[in-house]
Amino acid sequence: MFSTTTVRILCTASIQENEIRLSKRLASQWKIKKDDSFTVFFGLTSVHVNITSIDEKENHLICHHTLLSRLKLPGEQLLRCSYLPSHQELILGPVIAVLTEIPDQTPFLGNISSFCEELAVLSEQSGCFLYVTSLSLWREEYISGYRYDKGAWIKDEMPFPSIVHNRIHSRKTEQGLIFRSWVQTLKQYGISHFNDRFLHKWEVYETLAQFPYLQPYIPRTFLFTKYDALEQALQEFNCVFLKPIYGSQGRNIFKVTKADQTFMLDYTTFQGDIHRTYASVKELFSTLKQYTAHRPYIVQQGLDLYTYMERPVDFRMLCHKTDNSWKVTSSVARVSSPHEFVSNVAMGGEMYKLEEVLYSGFEVKQVKHMKKLLVELAVETAKCISQSHDGLYGEFGMDLALDREGNPWLLEVNVKPSKNMPSSSSIRPSVRSILQYCCSAAQQPLRRN
Template identity: 40%
Template sequence: MNLLNIKMEPLATTKPPFHICLSEELVKRFSLSKDVTVRCSQHSFTSSLAVSPHKENIIYCSKEVYDSLHLPYKPLHFTAQITQNDVSLGPVIGIVTEISADEEAKFGSITSFCYEILQACEEKGAFGAIYCITDLLHDDIKGYIVNEDRWEQVATPLPQIVHNRIHSRKTEHSSSFKEMVQWLTQKQIPLFNAHYLNKWFVFERLAIIEHLKPYLPQTTLLRKKQDITDALSTHPAIFIKPIHGSQGKHIFKVTKDDHKYLLDYTTFTQPYNREYETFYDLFEALYSPLKKQGFIVQQAIELQTYKDCPFDFRLLCHKQNDLQWKLTSIVARVSQPNNFVSNLARGGELYSPKMVLEHLYDQKHAKSILTLLKELAIDICQHLDASTAEDELYVEFGIDLAIDREGKPWIIEVNTKPSKQFQPEHITTRPSTKALVDYCLYSFHSDDS
């Protein structure tokens, strides 16, 4: 394939005698004919070709070309595939999420990420836009782009690959979401990270991998109150977690001693804890919240602490191609004092994993723990990816791992839509965001090859 990064620029004149202009160098390199067709996604425009003496990889197009291709009339960056009489521009990358009326937070907690991924698209030669579900179900597709530092909804071509960043599990079960998935399938448009994976599904898939079993806390699906008493007879403390939960919300921790049961609960505002004299009293307090959705009962690991606060590790992993996974980033998340979850949404703070581990262990031991954590994360991605349905595509996993007081790693959770709220001030585009765009480029060009 003849591929190159190319800039698409508006023609300077509003009434040109021609509609498409390329440099003499590009015309000679690709033996372009007098008439050329410019394509983007499902749209095209054919015109006689003008030649200019400039040497840059720029294609100048009239407003008629932009309008025909359903592109905003502004400088754009693409990866172009050029043949003798054809210039194909792409890919068109879509991010589907919820739209807010708040102009400052147009896409809720991932607003800054949306801006960041559009920047990465431009840097790497792709056109990116943000959509809500209904945007993708209209004949005339419209999406949000950044124009002069403001979000603007414009006509766009049909996306050629779509990243699901819907926040709500309820929305993912809605008829409109299912209609969108069906529509994308009919159009043969890949949708990646198609839905959340529930905790019980993840546990079952990983528990059958023999070498991963030692790193999994003992876990059962909560079906009856006996499951709680059985777990407490084996472990001094347990977690009761919603199988569809995220961000550390609605997790119960039950600790049993000789005389009472202590219940801790994560709320949006502050930790909640109560003591109960009998299991009957404890279960009565739990009954109402537990009947609303599915839960798992899980062994509570006595986690290692940093400055007397429990911590875990978030490892972001991305698919490089159809087979390979790579570790993109790793951070240590330290919980607030007297809190048992470390999620940023619950007040957790980020630290360098190397710094935290070398504070607790000698350099060699710290390095070996870090190496094992990284190997575990990649292993989890590969096995989980292989065990999902054939029509489900996953490109990004957030793997939460922790270590106990002896330094042994434990698998805490796997996220298909890891948090995008944190953005270091000194980094323009995060490696994880670049990795997502890289996969879109790989997928688009491998389909064309």
């Protein structure tokens, strides 16, 4: 088993390059004798060292600056330290890499700048080593990346990581040859990564359809491939939504409302809104096919949603996996802007505290019960999706809603929820949960080639 503690890595020129001076406390804890040796790992970078002295009292590990350079460890650090006696391996870190697109313009990391800064600061405080990199900076022999130091991102050569947090935002990039080749490299070296990949809307619906006890909470959904799907949906429901299966941020969504044998089409994500009326499903279908010809869509049951200030509301709940269980780490109510039917912030929606929105329409006891149901639905959905797909998943953004009777519904699952939040002086709970998951997922000994 691992024995894990936090160690101060110090540098001196008074010892040999392949030697380490270990404090008495650590030597006693790990049952290491003066003349023992072990292999030190920092990410996948390793060096075999000898133990030459154990006369330090604090949790110190003292080594030559050349050894730090060989490990690709940038100077003195406070690091978690895990000792595996059966293999005589000392593992520093973990080393965590965030893989994303790195734009040329400022802010340095685009919409996830504040998120990465929070994660880097918390990593340093927690004895982890974190850097940000991209596919273009990843080579077979080495990795270039950026580490956060005293308020600035510094480019350097980095060790191969213990685990990678996949924050690639482009589905096209993730489906491309370069990304697939990168995944094979990770498999070759035994490096874990999460979230494994995007899951599109129809894929999520088909996954959750395997769990009968979730069906009462999932809007009826059809794959929009031909006329029959639209006709069937409008026979069953007076309102439906058409959503691109690869869509995000509430863009390119159609709303169809049936009344008195006519069909009203609303589409509010172009330059200028569309409001048209059709006398038949065939006429409506002909128009929709023009707009949806270049991308696959689903047709989803419309719901009579609970409203706040006469505007539709949904709830974004962030779910994270820690210690092999899922939990909701944060929640917010999203209220659509006036005359819009989507609540996404990117489309003008506004964020409110969940309680503020619910107390305006329900009694205190009802609100407590509804919050409990929403949390349970979010957590159970996260469990079902993560266990149904290969690869690691450690974070989901769940979009849920209540109808006017207070019944909970699952609207959508986001594999890489937005991090474009206002900067805060404190570190977000979601950031803490992601770091905790990284440490947990990297805890097992790596399978090394």
